[in-house]
Amino acid sequence: MRQPPAVGRRSFAILLGLSLCTPLVSARAEAPDVRILDLPFKVRALRGPRSEAAISVATSGLLPIAGAKSSPAAGDEESAPIAVVWGDDGGAVLGLADGTVTVRPIGRDAVEGLTAAETPRGALPGSRRVLAGPLSAYLTGRTRAPDGSEAAAVLTIRERQPMAVSTDPKPVPVATVTVLAGGEAVFAPLRPRLLRLAGRPALLATTLAGADSGGLVLIGRPDGQSAWSVTARTPLQPGPPLKIAGIADFSGSGGMQAATISARGLLQFWNLTPEKIDLAGEAPGYAAGEGDADLAVTVPAIGPAELVLPVAGRAEIALVQAKGPPHERLRVPLPAAATTGIVALGEGAATRLLVGLADGRVAVIAPDGGKP
Secondary structure, three states: OOHHHHHHHHHHHHHHHHHHHHHHHHHHHOOOOEEEOOOOOOOOEEEOOOOHHHHHHHHHOOOOOOOOEOOOOOOOOOEOOOEEEEEOOEEEEEEEEOOEEEEEEEOHHHHHHHHHHHOOOOEOOOOOOEEEOOEEEEEEEEEEOOOOOEEEEEEEEEEEOOOOOOOOOOOOOEEEEEEEOOOOOEEOOOOOEEEEEOOEEEEEEEEEEEOOEEEEEEEEOOOOOOOOEEEEEOOOEEOOOOEEEEEEOOOOOOOEEEEEEOOOOOEEEEEEEOOEEEEEEEEOOEOOOOOOOOOOEEEEEOEEEEEEEEEOOOOEEEEEEOOOOOEEEEEEEOOOOEEEEEEEEOOHHHOEEEEEEOOOOEEEEOOOOOOO
16 A cells, blocks of 8 residues: 555656756757867967967968057956967968858968067076066076976066157166075976956966975065065965966956866866965866966856866866856867867857867867857
């Protein structure tokens, strides 16, 4: 006599389980299409709008490109509305027109010439500088980290100084300072980031402090001081280096956060103020990528900005939000793992993601609908 109710309870549990799974199934079914860009060469490098390669192409006159922000205020990184890809057999400038990614081929020699400035004279070999108006910063002083890997002893900051108007040609005066990471720490061989906090420019850089630990340091000019110095740092974190994935208002609070990914795949969000760096949230299961490739990108969204980055051990990218605990809005399967870069062109519904794949191809994705 009691069997039918038990069967009913089991049936209800099964139906409830299926109903709870439905949103996940729907999310995967609604993942946007992926299109492979038609390129006549295998891509080994991909640079986005905020890279010096994109700025160089946009301002060189090589191609008619409008919209380059080549003289922003100090602390706001320069940008251009293009991406640049290249490989052993050629290069191309990628733009966006009416929601479609355009391809304009350029020679490999041209690419190499335009990207030569990414590593200034005296900089750590293979490293890239960051630009923002009169400010530039790059790693110098080749050294070794505690684990024996390559590192930089100092961060060099250069700032163009104002000069009086004159008919005589004179070199622009440049003030140069160097900043140590502090204590036993050295700088990881990863590009620093320029940002603005409390209305003033600041730099965020990654450090190595032990055989299996590292962190972040914030470098700025405190009120009433002209000298640059370390103003805040994170506690030591395992799985160095903490690769900077993006800087934006990810929480929607009106403040600034940095997103980092450790070599162990831990994604962390940090609240930034001029004097403090606090952990805001974290989630495991993501990939930092090799070297200094830009394997994550920040994109505007309805509400706070989102972070796009690879999923560890899978040929997928995830769109992660950090309003509340970090969570994924969307996962997109790829035909191969993302390795050479992830960049974004356009804004809003017109945003297109470009993903450099391990097999030398570039995938195009429209994360919010439309044809990629």
